Amino acid sequence: MTDEQEKVPGGAVRVGVLGARGRMGAEVCRAVDGADDLALVAAVDQGDELSAAASAEVVVDFTTPDAVMDNLRWCIERGVHAVVGTTGFTGQRLEQVRGWLADRPDVGVVIAPNFGIGAVLMMQFAARAARHFESVEIIEQHHPRKLDAPSGTATHTARLVAQARAEAGLGPAPDATRDEVSGARGADIDGVRVHAVRATGLLAHQEVLFGTLGETLTIRHDSYDRVSFMPGVLLAVRAVRQRPGLTVGLDALLD
Ligand SMILES: NC(=O)C1=CN([C@@H]2O[C@H](COP(=O)(O)OP(=O)(O)OC[C@H]3O[C@@H](n4cnc5c(N)ncnc54)[C@H](OP(=O)(O)O)[C@@H]3O)[C@@H](O)[C@H]2O)C=CC1
Numbered sequence: 001m002t003d004e005q006e007k008v009p010g011g012a013v014r015v016g017v018l019g020a021r022g023r024m025g026a027e028v029c030r031a032v033d034g035a036d037d038l039a040l041v042a043a044v045d046q047g048d049e050l051s052a053a054a055s056a057e058v059v060v061d062f063t064t065p066d067a068v069m070d071n072l073r074w075c076i077e078r079g080v081h082a083v084v085g086t087t088g089f090t091g092q093r094l095e096q097v098r099g100w101l102a103d104r105p106d107v108g109v110v111i112a113p114n115f116g117i118g119a120v121l122m123m124q125f126a127a128r129a130a131r132h133f134e135s136v137e138i139i140e141q142h143h144p145r146k147l148d149a150p151s152g153t154a155t156h157t158a159r160l161v162a163q164a165r166a167e168a169g170l171g172p173a174p175d176a177t178r179d180e181v182s183g184a185r186g187a188d189i190d191g192v193r194v195h196a197v198r199a200t201g202l203l204a205h206q207e208v209l210f211g212t213l214g215e216t217l218t219i220r221h222d223s224y225d226r227v228s229f230m231p232g233v234l235l236a237v238r239a240v241r242q243r244p245g246l247t248v249g250l251d252a253l254l255d
Pocket residue numbers: 018019020021022023024025044045046047062063064065067084085086087088112113114115116152229
């Protein structure tokens with residue numbers, strides 16, 4: 001047993017954080033430190049050995065899309081449960097994670113594009129509204145130090161909305177644009193236009209704008225502080241050991 005394991009209060013879940021010196025990772029370290037039933041046993045960042053997290057039962061990853069897959073494989077191979085907030089999860093990446101988990105059916109992984117409870121509800125409400133409106137566009141707004149665009153939340157929302165539209169038999173949203181300066185109509189995610197704004201002063205914000213004859217509906221969520229993500233992260237940390245396999249999104253945990 002290591003010195004760090006010896007310090008863990010009886011029964012507390014041993015948690016390691018990857019990306020611990022980053023904006024989210026540092027907030028997660030504070031949240032874990034502040035929870036009586038959790039113990040922070042490893043704070044790992046760029047340049048540190050992953051083996052520092054070997055004594056963790058649950059690892060939380062807020063690193064970068066470039067780093068997260070290697071981290072996840074390392075966790076799964078060692079039987080360490082993982083809670084992942086890092087973005088960049090394509091369908092192909094999720095399949096890869098399922099493949100690794102097939103060899104370790106005892107391990108749980110929760111991957112959520114957004115741990116904010118309000119953001120999760122925004123996505124659910126958007127999916128519910130989608131079949132009633134012929135037009136839909138997503139506008140996400142973030143701090144300018146964000147590496148990826150569009151955001152993981154916007155990409156996930158677009159996929160949910162596109163799926164709901166397809167199930168309702170809706171075709172493409174009307175759009176007569178013929179001449180376009182490249183990018184003016186945003187990114188096309190499964191047929192849904194997504195616009196990404198980056199500005200100092202913002203943290204994480206999203207609007208889903210629906211339109212039909214004579215009316216629009218705007219569903220908006222704002223995270224003003226990274227503490228907004230912590231109840232969702234801690235919920236996943238507490239739940240993941242009892243959820244073998246891959247859980248995508250926080251919805252199942254909230255229910
Ligand atoms: N799901 C959710 O609710 C949320 C998700 N996010 C996502 O989380 C991720 C991190 O965001 P944020 O905290 O703002 O980013 P930061 O850049 O502030 O933090 C990332 C940290 O990870 C470090 N890092 C990079 N590679 C590794 C590695 N291999 N091992 C360990 N640490 C590493 C970085 O170091 P260095 O800077 O030296 O490269 C940095 O300290 C992003 O993908 C973001 O979109 C953010 C907020 C909420």
